[in-house]
Amino acid sequence: MRLITRKISARLSTRRRSRYAAPAVLVAALLAAGGLYVALSPADATNKADDASMIAKGRSLFQVGCSSCHGQNAEGIVTKRGKQYGPSLVGVGAAAVDFQVGTGRMPMAQPGVQAARKKPVYNQDEIDALGAYVQSLGPGPAVPDITQSDIDNADVVKGGQFFRTNCTACHNFAGSGGALPGGKHAPSLRGVSAKHLYEAMLTGPQQMPVFSDGVLSPQDKKDIIAYLKKNEATPSYGGFTLGSIGPVSEGLFAWIVGIGSLVGIGIWLTSSSTRSTKKKGDAA
Amino acid sequence: MSTSITTNGTKSATVAKGNKAGDAATWADERLGLAKANKLMSLRKVFPDHWSFMLGEIALWSFVILLLTGVFLTLWFKPSMGEVSYQGSYDQLRGIQMSEAYASTLHISFDVRAGLLMRQMHHWAAMLFIAAMLVHMMRTFLTGAFRKPRELNWVIGGLLLLLGILEGFAGYSLPDDLLSGTGLRIADGLVKATPVLGSYMSFFMFGGEFPGDVIIPRLYIAHVLLIPGLLLALIGAHMLLLVYHKHTQWPGPGRTENNVVGEPLMPIYMAKAGGFFFMVFGVVALMGGLMTINPVWRFGPYNPAEVTAGSQPDWYMGIAEGLLRIMPGWETHIFGITMSWNIFLPGQIGPIALFAIVLAYPFLEQWITGDKSEHHLLQRPRNAPTRTAFLAAMITLYGLLWAAGGNDILATQFHVSLNAITYFMRGAIFVVPVIAFILAKRWCISLQRHDNDKLLHGYETGIIMRSPEGGYSERHLPIADARAYKLTARERDEVYQGVNGTDANGVDAPNARVDGLRARLSRAWFATNVQKPTVAELEEGHHHAEAELEYEHAAGLDHQADGHQYDGRHDVAGDDLTHKH
Incomplete structure (x- = not known):
């Protein structure tokens, strides 16, 4: 076996300076690239007659x-x-x-x-x-078919993990959106249809990176969507969400609602003292 | 009493049967010496009444709520970074590996009755605790209540604020969710930015490379034992000094530096304070029940590879966050050591410097003004223009840094460029506080002028008079005596002149340079203030008003139009201001 390969390589080696060697390699490489492309490129580009x-x-x-x-x-x-x-x-x-x-x-x-x-x-x-x-x-990703047959809770949990790893850095922990440099922003994900969520991951619109099927498989994408939809369906356990944008809005409410009302109560308590129960018209 | 005591009766005298409450009080007094203690710390202690004196109480009652809800939370919280698989009620996280701290926080939130309410009340109360301390501090500052003899109580208050912030940060870090882990990562960065020692300090703190597995138990013991103990002790000292110094009061008729006018502690002030506790509790309970705070279940467990947009500290760390966010990325390398100015300056030097100014302020002001006398009467903010303007500048700086800390939220909510906010803030924190200082100072001075106008010329009645020549003027009337007393119940400011020049032998006065600085500062502090009118000026003002009135009478005006028709000083029945044509 070793002998045979050596023989072939020796024969090729003797021809490597031939005038036809370079064009032959080029043609072979082109054929290989083209063949691979035909074999592996997305098949969505087929047009039906209608x-x-x-x-x-x-x-x-x-x-x-x-x-x-x-x-x-x-x-x-x-x-x-x-x-x-x-x-x-x-x-x-x-x-x-x-x-x-x-x-x-x-x-x-x-x-x-x-x-x-x-x-x-x-x-x-x-x-x-x-x-x-x-x-x-030109061929590109077609509108995806996002019909979900069976989503169980494990898929939702997995989607949550993918979401926190890939999405929260820009879109925030609750999908409320976030700021990007130069006036750009990552939009809110609430109320976005499952199809559009999927397409955004697939095509990477505007500032968003493309999450190709090699990065997030179609199932992973569907899991992320399932997680987001599950969150939308889950009631807000803590009461009003205050926008789900993190501690900034919480601080705002602590000051305005909390300190505001307590200072108001303090003013009320001190204004209704025993001394101020005197009637109008009483001598000073 | 039915069994009246008679000295020469046939039966021996009997002691009247007391009521049950009295018996209980006697029983307790014989064993605990309550009557003596009562004498020692009189329950008849008088507290003056003003809304601004209630601000510190908000902090006190928030702290009580923190203790109550905190004890509840410790019954279930597990301060451990050991890995477990979550199997609780919250679907979206079931089966995920997480620390016991996070799992038990989820357990409290979803599987303990009233657990989420308690968690949210605890967190809201913490926000209010520190906010109320800050507001209370501003009141104390603006009214000069920190002056002698209360400088040390100011320092204690400053330490309480610092401890409150540390306590809050420790609590923020305990649940070990994505947000608290991100906060700890920043704390790790701040520690590591210490020159030379940084990495060693970080390794000791986290027991190895971040995040390690000891930080949560360590923070826990600090959060539930060490810092609350210190807080409790300092609050006790703060209150004891308050009782010892007696409360400050606003000047007014009958109120002097040597007395306190107000309500006795028992029963009126006790009832008010006790009622206020329930009010604070009610507000915190409503907030905890209605408004989500730190929804840890949405953040997920901490994972150093993950981060979320809108990662922010709680509000009281907002200025440190703001400093960090707007700091340019400066770094130098000396002898193989990296100096991270971009973190060291805003993360360590900035807050420490700010805090040092706060603690040292009463002593700094005393040194500049040379005021060494005791003060129990408060100053109106306008009567200390430089101090008030300083606070205005500080509030402005604080607000700007707050906004810088929330720059991403501002960018998304108001559709502004993140970069534009950052660049703006880099300049604004130096420029805008100065503008605020100048504006506030001029504002105070004009209010002082207005006070003097009221004293010398009276208040503006809104009655427009037309003179025989056809000119118009507004009638001013003297203000009430009590009001005039309040306006004049303040001391004249004295500019410190300094010890000038040389003595007979041509030797410079000792510490001439420092003394000169002090004199210059004192001039800057006081020189533009408006002083209250002198007795002579006041008398001249009154004389002028009377002379004018007499002139009008002499001129034979066909009706009295001295303006007293409207202030009840004489009857209006006979007056008719309609035209008599």
């Missing part, structure tokens, strides 16, 4: 509502200073469109460091059409 009309509808919607920033063919617009006016959407996938347009972040009401969540401008059919168009430009 998608063609969707794509056409999406394209026409896109050209009215999106192209002024993202360009006529969603190739993005670069400003004179080399900054992005609107990024290219080739390859972002339908999931990104569904999140950005579905949560009202796109189209943006005004330029700013970050697009704010607001009432969606498009209905779900239009969003799907826009998504189909963007998906047709």
